Amino acid sequence: MGATEQLLTIAAVLLGSLTSHLTNYLMERNRKRYELLTRWDDRKLDAYEGYVDRVRAGIFLAVQLYEHREGLRESEMAEKEMLAEMAEAARLRGRAFERIMLLAGDHVVEAAHELNAAALQVDWQAVGKLAGTLEEWRVRNRAVFRAINDFHEAAREDLGVQGNVTGEQHPERDLLLPPSRREGDSAAT
Secondary structure, eight states: OOOOHHHHHHHHHHHHHHHHHHHHHHHHHHHHHHHHHHHHHHHHHHHHHHHHHHHOOOHHHHHHHHHTTTTTTTTTTHHHHHHHHHHHHHHHHHHHHHHHHHOOHHHHHHHHHHHHHHHHHHHHHHHSOOOOHHHHHHHHHHHHHHHHHHHHHHHHHHOOOOSSSSSSSSSOOOOHHHHHHHHHHHHHO
């Protein structure tokens, strides 16, 4: 074997080694990028889920307080306890909102702001800071649930989830209301 053949063999081995190293480097870099992206997606999903859960918990507490204050439903808890639970729910909703501000894209952040504003309207009427009729109460509740759906849409888009939660396939649904407790009392439903 001549010197030229030996140099060609060494060059081929070096080229193969360099190619292998470069390929492994690029594959590892892409794997780490993918890991980072999915890690943030997991955290976003947790934040989005936690935020909606906190909003809904606050709404249900507000409904309980409102119905108690308006005499629509008796509650086993004292009003003072309900107010304390609502305050804690609002604090937790605020913490969950901060996670949205840290992790979410612009559309999700804006949807969260809109949802917060709608949820506050419900809270304020429940505690008496905002006056309103039963029909206005229902309008506020419909608005907050529309805002939840808008938040879902923005979050799904941010996470790259296909499909929609609204639209032709999913028509808007109204509040589920119990039948009137008193004959002829349509204002209590």
